Amino acid sequence: MASTTNPVLGTRALNRATLARQLLLRRAEMSAADAVGHLLGLQAQNVTPPYYQLHARLAGFRPEELAGLMESRDVVRMVTMRSTLHTHTARDALTLRPLVQPARDREVGAFRKGLTGVDLDRLKARSRAFVEAEPRTMGEIREELLREWPAADPQSLSVAARCLLPLVQVTPRGVWGRSGGVRLTTVERWLGEEPEPGRAQPVDEVVLRYLGAFGPASVKDMQTWAGLTRLREAFERLRPRLSAFRDENGVELFDLPDAPRPDPDTPAPPRFLPEFDNLLLSHADRSRVVAPEIRGRTWTGNQAHRTLLVDGFVAGLWRVDEGEGAGDGAGEGTRLIVELFGTHTRTRKEEIEAEGHELLAAMAGGAGSVRFGSIHG
Known part of the structure; x- marks a missing residue:
């Protein structure tokens, strides 16, 4: 603790x-x-x-x-x-x-x-x-x-x-x-490399890199990300170089002293994330991005759904119809289906729609439509 x-x-x-x-x-x-x-x-x-x-x-x-x-x-x-x-x-x-x-x-x-x-x-x-x-x-x-x-x-x-x-x-x-x-x-x-025994990155270096990409984080968070155990010793070695915090449950969190920790009210634009995005899989406690009331809604069986971030938190699911992921110019027929959790303001939905059109332009070969509804429909 x-x-x-x-x-x-x-x-x-x-x-x-x-x-x-x-x-x-x-x-x-x-x-x-x-x-x-x-x-x-x-x-x-x-x-x-x-x-x-x-x-x-x-x-x-x-x-x-x-x-x-x-x-x-x-x-x-x-x-x-x-x-x-x-x-x-x-x-x-x-x-x-x-x-x-x-x-x-x-x-x-x-x-x-x-x-x-x-x-x-x-x-x-x-x-x-x-x-x-x-x-x-x-x-x-x-x-x-x-x-x-x-x-x-x-x-x-x-x-x-x-x-x-x-x-x-x-x-x-x-x-x-x-x-x-x-x-x-x-x-x-x-x-074109030769096998080298002992080639692994030093664990301390990886701890610092993990905090730079996923921090602030607990020892258990990094162990969840890496699939490893017994990383406490590395964090303790690095403690003099790290800043220490705690979350609202009293769990100790570590971070790089100069890493960005923006004001909690900093605007966070909508973002469409793919299935199995690192953001959702790299902490033992995922409440920093997934609210407790929607836990379980981002998965069906062993398959993760594509998720939508709104105000920084998972707030919906999405799919692309026609030419999905083919990179072959899906054209006018492409549709982005967005399923929202809860209610959202008209302004927020307009922001989501604009981000959706940007996704279609960059990833689905051009123009298309954004529709709100069930991804299972």
Whole structure:
């Protein structure tokens, strides 16, 4: 728990600070590569979300910019934090994955029953040689491993290969308008690097970067973002360099001393966020962006909906009809459907509509219409 002498940051203060770090209070004049690095990667379980994340955050962003970075291998798609796919800069791909490797090793342990008799070191070596000869599908990797361990559980073999090796999805997967099936190779082979033991970014450096992108935050918040445990020691080492606060529940929060913490009444424009946006997944306590009364409305089963921020908080859902994410010029027939939670003023709805038209112009190939209604209609 925090010291009672630490300043208290209310929900709106946390909201505005986090939006500022996330480049969501105003669009940043920043390159896509710099933004991906600043944000420590973009959640990328689906192909198009990284593009929509950058559109919400960067002035003048066009999908072709990130697509070009994918094709030049300056950014890559791979499993890192929370065992989920992220789009990372090349440097972070090489150094963040080793940092979270202990969590991936534990994940393999959960499938150990299906790996009876399997030498994991040999599995790792065989998988590496197979995918470095040429990019492979997961099905091909599984079949290759079954040749040596036919009695093993096929899914467990796939999980072991995915967890033990830093596999990237090679292009055209992830390229706007061109995305194909998933084929995998190691990050080192894709980037022309040699494997280096101990290459992980120092954990203290990552703590500072996390606070710069998601702070103010608790130890538990960062552990939720990274999918790691036992980070308290790093925060304590850094304590002399950090500012300490507490939230309204008394939880201790850390932050960079000079990081922006705007006035809680700072205006926050509407923003359309894709499914699995980092903003909604990177804190243990999400009340800074998701009000308790709407918890659960942004998900159906295991699938996240696309969300709308109004005054900095999740206030609705959205979808695009016709040509969604294709980057192929959907034209006049494109419709943005917006489902609002609660009631909103006419002025607020006009702001949402204007932001929606900007989304359609940049991401759906041109003009279209914005309609308020149910996304399930």
